[in-house]
Amino acid sequence: MQNIFNNLFVLDLANNHFGDLKHAKKIVDQFSVVIKKFNINACIKFQFRDLETYIHKKFKKDKNNKYIRRFSSTRLSKEEIKSLFNYIKKKGVKTCCTPFDEISINLIEDLKFDFLKIASVSSNDWSLIERSAQNNIPKIVSTGGRSMKDIDKIFNFFEKKNQKFAIMHCVSIYPTDPKNSELHTISKLISRFNNQLQIGWSTHEDPKNFFIGPIAYSLGARIFEKHIGVNSSKYKLNKYSITPKLFEKYLEKMQDARKIIGNESKKIVTKLETQTLSTLERGIYLKEDLKKNQYLSEKNIYFAFPKMPNQMSSSGFSFKLKSHRVLKDLKKDNPIKKNDIKIVEQKKLMNLTNYINEAKIILRSTKINLGNNFDLEISHHYGINRFRKYGCFLFNCINRLYAKKIVLLFSNQKHPLHKHRLKEETFQILSGTLESTLNGRKSTLYPGDTILIKPGVWHNFRALNKPCIFEEVSTTSYPNDSIYKDDSINKLKREERKTRLSNFNTESLYLKF
Numbered sequence: 001m002q003n004i005f006n007n008l009f010v011l012d013l014a015n016n017h018f019g020d021l022k023h024a025k026k027i028v029d030q031f032s033v034v035i036k037k038f039n040i041n042a043c044i045k046f047q048f049r050d051l052e053t054y055i056h057k058k059f060k061k062d063k064n065n066k067y068i069r070r071f072s073s074t075r076l077s078k079e080e081i082k083s084l085f086n087y088i089k090k091k092g093v094k095t096c097c098t099p100f101d102e103i104s105i106n107l108i109e110d111l112k113f114d115f116l117k118i119a120s121v122s123s124n125d126w127s128l129i130e131r132s133a134q135n136n137i138p139k140i141v142s143t144g145g146r147s148m149k150d151i152d153k154i155f156n157f158f159e160k161k162n163q164k165f166a167i168m169h170c171v172s173i174y175p176t177d178p179k180n181s182e183l184h185t186i187s188k189l190i191s192r193f194n195n196q197l198q199i200g201w202s203t204h205e206d207p208k209n210f211f212i213g214p215i216a217y218s219l220g221a222r223i224f225e226k227h228i229g230v231n232s233s234k235y236k237l238n239k240y241s242i243t244p245k246l247f248e249k250y251l252e253k254m255q256d257a258r259k260i261i262g263n264e265s266k267k268i269v270t271k272l273e274t275q276t277l278s279t280l281e282r283g284i285y286l287k288e289d290l291k292k293n294q295y296l297s298e299k300n301i302y303f304a305f306p307k308m309p310n311q312m313s314s315s316g317f318s319f320k321l322k323s324h325r326v327l328k329d330l331k332k333d334n335p336i337k338k339n340d341i342k343i344v345e346q347k348k349l350m351n352l353t354n355y356i357n358e359a360k361i362i363l364r365s366t367k368i369n370l371g372n373n374f375d376l377e378i379s380h381h382y383g384i385n386r387f388r389k390y391g392c393f394l395f396n397c398i399n400r401l402y403a404k405k406i407v408l409l410f411s412n413q414k415h416p417l418h419k420h421r422l423k424e425e426t427f428q429i430l431s432g433t434l435e436s437t438l439n440g441r442k443s444t445l446y447p448g449d450t451i452l453i454k455p456g457v458w459h460n461f462r463a464l465n466k467p468c469i470f471e472e473v474s475t476t477s478y479p480n481d482s483i484y485k486d487d488s489i490n491k492l493k494r495e496e497r498k499t500r501l502s503n504f505n506t507e508s509l510y511l512k513f
Contacts, residue, residue, distance in 0.1 A: 004138055005166040005198035008223045009035075009042040010096055010117065015074040016229035016241055017084075024076075024084050027230050030244040032091040038251045043094035043115055045225075046085075048104035051075060078107070085111050096140070098122075102131040109135050120144030120172045120202075123154060133158065139165040140223065142202045144172030148192070155193060166223055167193075169216075170202035175240035178205055181212055186219040194367065198222050207242035210250055214257030226250070282314040283307035284336045289329070296324040296341070311335040321350045348384045352499060359393050359408055362467045366431040370395055370406060376501040381416050381489050390414055396477070405472040406430075414462035417485040425453050425474035427461075432468030436461040445470075458485065 011031055017024030028044060035042045049071055051060075062068050076084070088095055096115035099105045100122060108116055116135070120142040122128050132139060139158060143151050151167065158165040169185045189199045200223025201216040213224060227241040237243070242250065262268060282303040290300060296319075303314040312335075325342040355378070363370065377394040380387045392415050393408040407427075409415070417437070427436070427450060434445040438459045445451060453459050484490050489497060 003198060004164070005140070005200075006222050007041050008198075008200075009040055010045050010115070010140065010200075010202075010223065010225040011042055011228045012045040012047075012098075012225055013229075014045075014047050014227055014241075015070055016227065016235075016237065017074065017076065018235045019074040019076055020235070021076065021080045021084060023230070023232070023235060025087055027228060028084070028088055028091060028093075030230060031228055031247065032088075032093050034244050034247055034251070035093055037248070038255070040251065041094075043096040044088050044228075045096040045098060045115075045117060046081070046113075047098045047100070047119075048081075048107060049100045050103040053103055054101045081107070082111065085113075099128065099132070102128060105131055105135070108137065113137060115140055118142065120146070120170050124150055129154070129157065133161040133163055136163070139163055140168060140200070141165060142168045142170040142225075144170035144202070148188075151189070152192075155197075166198040166200060168200040168202040168223060168225060169221070170225075171204065174204050174238070175206055176204040178209060178212055181205070183212070183216055183219055186216055186221045190220045200224060204240040206239065207246045207250075210253040213250060213254055217254060217257045218261055224254075277315075278307070278313075280305075281307045283311040284314060284317065286330055286332050286334055286336060289332050290326050292326055292328050294326050296326070296336070301336070308335045310337050310339070312338055312341065321346055321353065351384045351387065352378065355387060355410075358410070362408065362410075362469070366469060368406070368430060368469060370397070374406075378499040378501070379415070379497065380499065381484070381486075381492075381497050388413060390416060399477050401476055403472075403474045403477045405474075405477070407470050407472055409434075409461075409463040409468045411463055411466050415460055416489060417458055417460040418482045418489075419458045420453075420455050420481050421483065422455055422478055422481050423474050423476070424455055425472050427451050427453070428471045428473070430469045430471055432466050433464040434461055434468045434470060435464050 013024065013027060017027065031044065051071060055068055055071070059065065059068060060072075085095060094114040095111075096117050097104075097108045097111075097113045098117040098119050099108055100119065105116070105128075114137075116132055116137040116139050118129065118132060118139060118141040121144075123141055123143055123146055141154055141158075143154070146154075155167065167189060169183070169189060171180055171182060173180055183201070186199055186201060193199075199221055201213070201221040202225040203212065203216070204227070205212050207226075216224070226247065227238070228247065229235075229237045229241040229243065231237050231243060282305050284296075284301050285304050287300050287302055290296075294300075298319065307313055323344045323346075325344065327340055327342055330336065330340060374395045374397045377396065378387075378391065379394060380391045382390045388410055389412075391413060395406040395408070396403075397406060398404040403423075409432075427434070427445070429445045429447050429449050431447060436443055436445060436451055436459065438451070438453060438457055440458075443451065444464070479494065
């Protein structure tokens with residue numbers, strides 16, 4: 001399912017309607033045109049305060065408090081709010097609302113807003129936060145003025161309540177001087193929560209500043225909140241609200257940033273880039289004459305620039321993974337052409353090397369550090385060629401009266417149906433999602449979930465859609481304690497269905513084969 005928060009622009013109408021429904025609709029008209037022109041994921045945000053209860057009765061007429069004056073003078077009736085809400089919906093634009101009291105959440109629920117925003121001032125107001133979690137409206141939480149400890153508490157609360165939510169880095173200074181932006185917080189939050197939720201940037205800088213948004217995007221922010229409004233002879237905007245024309249320029253700069261940053265899911269290597277590098281590679285030349293059927297070695301070749309057309313390149317060349325037989329007599333100092341050589345690949349070694357390198361990247365990205373004190377079993381029940389579909393990595397960390405393993409599976413990789421004669425084990429998911437079957441009954445496990453598997457219970461498991469890592473805590477692990485439902489696996493010698501390494505270094509593979 002598409003992430004509803006990804007590249008979302010939250011356009012805060014706030015009090016910039018000045019209590020004038022006609023003016024509010026004018027703002028919606030102009031910004032909805034920009035939203036459609038740039039085809040962005042956007043919502044227009046209200047702010048709700050039930051003024052009858054929000055302001056203490058003794059202070060309702062306090063003219064010395066600028067906020068009370070503003071809230072009272074820009075008030076819209078419930079009928080006007082509903083009219084404006086429906087007007088936005090007819091424009092095909094999503095809606096969002098910030099409640100500043102519990103009663104206002106009732107109206108948000110009644111109107112069925114697309115998003116509920118918790119303002120920075122309310123992000124430590126637990127009465128309001130707890131009331132907000134009584135519905136399933138996706139939440140966006142601003143964290144201006146909050147410590148990491150405060151933010152952790154917010155994260156843990158909404159996660160426990162199974163809420164869809166995102167967190168916005170925010171600086172609650174209006175307007176915000178660029179030097180106070182503290183944009184490094186964005187990448188810190190992404191790292192802190194291990195990419196488990198979307199992080200945004202709630203921005204109050206000068207609307208003519210088109211520099212800060214792209215920087216925030218480059219640091220990983222994918223939600224952007226801007227205060228919006230329209231100047232008129234009657235109503236003058238504050239210093240941090242953006243007009244439609246300036247918003248267009250802002251979006252142009254954001255689009256430029258996205259193009260410059262490039263594809264987020266994979267590294268794109270262009271044909272032009274490959275061609276450029278190819279012209280700078282060294283070619284492979286002979287140190288001595290070679291006869292047909294001799295093999296290339298470190299003693300009889302050298303690398304030199306330039307590389308001639310169709311000549312073998314130093315790039316990616318290795319004696320560890322391939323052997324190279326000469327197909328005809330070749331002369332000293334001549335370039336070795338690709339059709340002069342028969343290449344024999346050590347496929348098992350190449351595949352295992354690639355799989356190990358991939359596993360290292362997965363562990364590094366999930367910040368799981370196993371150290372060096374373990375031995376590794378690579379289980380390939382149906383052979384190395386089918387390892388990506390059937391198999392797993394087993395990192396044996398401890399094996400005493402109790403035992404501990406870390407198990408890693410590639411995306412959609414499956415461990416075949418089996419049982420243990422002696423071992424009782426418990427799995428706890430560390431990363432990814434695991435589908436486990438116990439005696440024919442399927443269950444899906446998420447990070448933190450555990451499952452007990454007793455001796456004699458038939459079970460299998462597979463990673464769903466992305467790599468999965470889990471901890472296996474068990475009684476003592478014994479060789480040949482696993483019995484597979486598929487008897488063809490049982491008939492294999494242990495060394496035929498497993499490759500063992502004393503460490504996680506691929507050099508030990510080169511030594512073995």
